[in-house]
Amino acid sequence: MGTSLSPPPAATELGPDPCPELVEELLRSVRAYLPVDQVDLVYQAYRLGALAHDGQYRKSGEAYITHPVSVAMLLTELGMDVETICAAILHDVLEDTPIERERIAAQFGETVAELVDGVTKLDKVRFSSRQEAAAESFRKMLLAMARDLRVILIKLADRLHNMRTIGAMAPDSRRRIARETLDIYAPIAQRLGMNRVKGELQDLGFKGLYPKRHAVITRHVKTLPASRREAMDKIETALAHKLTQDSIPHRLVWRVKSPYSIYRKMKLEQKTLDQVMDVFGFRVIVDETMQCYMALGSVHGLYKPVDARFRDFIAIPKANGYQSLHTLLFSPYGSPIEVQIRTEEMDQVAERGIAAHWLYKSPDSAQNSAQTRAQQWLASLLESQEAAGSSLEFLDNVKVDLFPDEVYLFSPKGDILSLPRNATALDFAYAVHTDVGDHAVAARIDKKLAPLRTRLASGQTVEIITAPSAAPNPSWLEWVVSSRARTAIRHFLKHLQHEDAVELGHRMLDRALESVDSSLDRIPAKVLEQYLTDARLRRLEDLLAEIALGNRIALQVAQSLTRGVDGQTHEPHVLSSEKIKITGAERGVLSFPTCCLPVPGDDIIGFMSTGKGIVVHRADCPNVPELRKSPERWVPIGWSREVSGDFRSAIRVEVENKPGVLAGVAAAIAETEANIDNVEYQERDLRSAVIVFSIDVRDRKHLADVIRRVRRLPVVIGVQRR
Structure with missing residues (x-):
C-alpha cells in the first residue's frame, strides 16, 4: 500500500464539507480500532471521494458522497481494515467520476485500486440486453472477489445501504433491484456466512417487492396477543433458571423471526399467518464448545425435544462455516420453540461470516473458518467461469450453487462433503473430482449399488464406481443440481x-x-x-x-x-x-x-x-x-454400417385393462434387452387402455423384435410404432 499521507492534489478545491456529521461518525468508528496514520488515510479517501462526487446528488436529494461514506460505516461495524474502508469510500469514483485508477493506486496503494476496480460495474461496455450487462458485471465482481474476498464485503455493504434508501427509487426500479437482491445478493451473503447482512437484505428485498405483504406481517408480529408474549417471558425465565441451576455460564437472547422468514414459512408449508407458531426463538451463547452440549442436555431436561428436529452444525458445520446446535422444543404453552446454542466466537462467525476473519485469527479456527470455506467455493466458481460459454450461463451456474440447504455426505474414507439439496450420486462424483465424474458409471450408497441419478440424503456414505470408457452424455444434465457438475458436463x-x-x-x-x-x-x-x-x-x-x-x-x-x-x-x-x-x-x-x-x-x-x-x-x-x-x-x-449405441423410439400398445398388464408388457420389453425410458397412459376406460412406451433400441430390427414380442402377449390387443 502507498505510504503518502499528504492531501490529494486539488483537495483544497472542495467547498464546504458535504456531510460533516456523517464523516465525523465514520472517523470516530475507525479510531476505535485503527492506528492514527490509518485514520488519516481514511480521511484522505473521504476528501478525494467528496471532491470527485462534488455536485452529484442521490435520488433522495442528498449529496452523493453520503452513500459511499455510509457504506464505509457499515464496514467499520464489521471491523474491516483500512484498505477496505478506503476502497468503500472510493468504490464509485471510477464509474461515475473522471478520477482514474492510477491516481487511486498512487495515493492509496495498488490493493485499494484493485478493490475499487473489482466493485466497479461495466456500464461503459455495450451489451445486447440489460440482463447480459448485469450478468457480466456480476461475473467480473465474482472474479475480483476470488482474488480478494473484501470485494464482496464492499459490494454487499453497498447493496445494503442502497436497499435501506430504496424508497426514493421509481416503483419499477425498486422492484427490479429488490428482486435482484433476493435472488443474488442475499444468497451470496448467506453462502459467505454473513447472516446479519443476509437477514436485512432479505427483509428489505421483501419489503421492496411486496410492500403490502411486508406491512401486514410486521403489524401482525407487533400486535401478537399479550398472552403469547407473557408465555415467551415465562419460557425465557425458565430457561435461564435451568441453565444457571446446572452451573452453565450463558447469555440468553430473544429472537423474533423477520417478516421475510415468516412469509417463506407460510409459502413453503402452506400456512396462514396465524398458523405460524414459532415466530419467537431463543439463542443460548456459552463460552466453550463442550458447554454447548451441556446446555443442550439442560434445555432438553426442561422441555421435551421434537423428534427429528435436532441438528448438530458444530460437529458438521454448514458449507459457509456456520456452527451451532439447533433444537425444537415442546413448550407448555402450545407452540414449539426453537433454541440455538453456540459459543461467543461461533455467534460472531454466524453473524459476520467471512468478515469475522478480521476479528478472529486463532490457529484453532483457521482450518474450518468461514473464510477458508469461502475460498474453496470461489475456487469452484473460477473453474465454472472458465468453462462457461457466456456470462448468462455463468450466472445461471452460480444461482444453482447459491443453495439455502445442504446435504452432508461421507466418502468411504470418512471425508465430509456438502452438496445442494436434491443432489444425486453424480453430483457427488463431480464433487470428488471432475475425472471421477466424467468416468462414473454407478455408485454404492451405504454399500448398496445404485444408479448415478439416485438422490442423496444427509449421513449417507457414497462410493463412486468408474470405468475408463464411460463419458458424459446430454441426459446427465437432467440428473445434477450442483454448478460444479453442470459446468463440467x-x-x-x-x-x-x-x-x-x-x-x-x-x-x-x-x-x-x-x-x-x-x-x-x-x-x-x-x-x-x-x-x-x-x-x-x-x-x-x-x-x-x-x-x-x-x-x-x-x-x-x-x-x-x-x-x-x-x-x-x-x-x-x-x-x-x-x-x-x-x-x-x-x-x-x-x-x-x-x-x-x-x-x-x-x-x-x-x-x-x-x-x-x-x-x-x-x-x-x-x-x-x-x-x-x-x-x-x-x-x-x-x-453407416458401423452404427453403434441406442436410439430413442416409441411404441403404442393397446391392452385389456386388467391388473398387472403394465408389469407384463414391461417385462416382455425387458426380455428383448430394450431399455424403457418412460411410460405414459394415453387412454383408459373399464375395458381397455392405451400405453405409450418410450424405449431405447439398437436399430429397426431390434424395434421389430420388441413389437413381435409384445404382440404375443394374450392381453395385448394391438401394438404399433409411433
Missing part, C-alpha cells in the same frame, strides 16, 4: 460437439466443393485465409464446425472459396448422389426429433438447423413436406 459436451462438428463439417464441405468441380486441397492457402479473416474465424476447424452446426451453408462456402480463386461464381452442376454416412456417434451435431424418432435402418433425410446442426428425420415424417420448402438446407444422409 457442459464443458465436456461442448468439446465433444466441436470435434464431431469439425469432422462432419469436413465431409459436408468436401461434398459441396465436389459439386462445383473443386476440393479443399485445390483452394490456395491465401484464399482460405482471406475467407476466414472476412468471416471472423480463427482457423479452418472453426469454419467446419460452423458448417456442421448449420450456421453456414456448405454450398455457399464452397462457392465463395472457388470465386476467390478465379473471381467467378460456380453453380453446382455435379451434385454427388453419395450420402453422408452417420454412425450415430456424432451426437454433438446430430439431433433426433420427437416427431418421428428415427432409428438405424429407417430411410432418413437431414435438415440443417441453425445452431443445432443436422436434424435427422425419417423420410416419411409428417414434417418433411414443410422442410422441402427450404431445399438449400437439405443434407443427403444415410446410416
